[in-house]
Amino acid sequence: ERKAALATSSGPGATSDGHKVPLLANVGGPADVPAAVEAGAEGVGLFRTEFLFLDDSKKAPSEEKQVEAYRKVLEAFPEGRVVVRVLDAGADKPLDFLTPVDEPNPALGVRGLRSLLDHPEVLRTQLTALAKAAEGLPVYLEVMAPMVADRTDAKAFADACREAGLRAKFGAMVEIPSAALRARSILQEVEFLSLGTNDLAQYTFAADRQVGAVSRLQDPWQPALLDLVALSAEAAKAEGKSCGVCGEAASDPLLACVLTGLGVTSLSMGAASIPYVRATLAKYTLAQCERAAAAARAADTAHDARIAAQAVLSGE
C-alpha cells in the first residue's frame, strides 16, 4: 500500500474536495534539499539553522558563510515558500557561546529566542545574512522565532527583523502552551504561526522529549495537545493569518488529516513522509477531516483519539 501511495502521489497537497494544504519539508541544511525537491515539497516549512553553528562551539559563523548556506536552500525553491527558523540553541541543542552552563533545568532556561535576545549581535548577523541571501531571488521568505512565550517576545523578534531590514514575513513558533493560549495577542506582532508540536507536547505535559520513560506523554495524539492546536488555528483564522504545523505530528498521515480538520493551514515534515501524507489527505473531504478532528478531541486518551479519528475517516 505504501508503494501504491508513492506511485499515485504528486502535485500540491489538498483534500479530495480541493481544500489546499501546502505540504512543505523540514530541512536541516542544503544537504536535505534534493530529497525535499524529489518528494515534491511545495517549499520548506522549517529550515533548522542550527547545523551552521555546530562547526565551532566558540563563536557564531560569519555572515558570509551564513549567506552562502541560506542561499543554497532559497535557490532550490524558486517561487516557493521557505520558512527559516532563527537559531534555536539551548536545552537539547546547547551551544557553548550562547547556552549558560549552570542551569538546573535547561529546557526551562535560556534557550531559543531567549538566547538570541541575550545576544542581539548573533540574531542581527543571522537576520542580515538572510536578507542578503534572499536578495534578487523570487522566493517567498518567511522567518520565524523558536520558543516565543508571549507578545513581548513576539514584538522583540519582529523589531529585530525590521531593524535588520528584512523583507519577509515574520512569524512565531507555538511551542509553549502560553503562546497557544494567547495566540491572538501574539498575532498582533507577527504575521503567521507555526506549531512546533515536539516542544509543545514537552511543555504541555511536563515530559522531557529526550526521556523515553515519559514518551507516552509525548504522543501528538494527546487530546490536550489537539486542543492547543485548535486554539492556535482558530486564533490565526480570526486574525486572517496562517498557522502551520512543523513538528513530528505533521508526518503521521492520519493525524495530518486531523490537523487539517482543526484548521491548520500547512504541514511541514521530513521529506520522506510527504508522499504518504499527500495520498492520505487526498482521500478525504475537509468536512470529513473536521469530523475526525472533533471525534479525536472528544476522546480522553491519545489511543482513543486515534481510534475515533480512524473510525470517522473509514466511515464506520
Ligand code: PEP
Ligand atoms: C518542535 O519543537 O516541534 C520543532 C519543530 O522544533 P525542534 O524539533 O527543532 O525543537
Ligand code: MG
Ligand atoms: Mg522546538
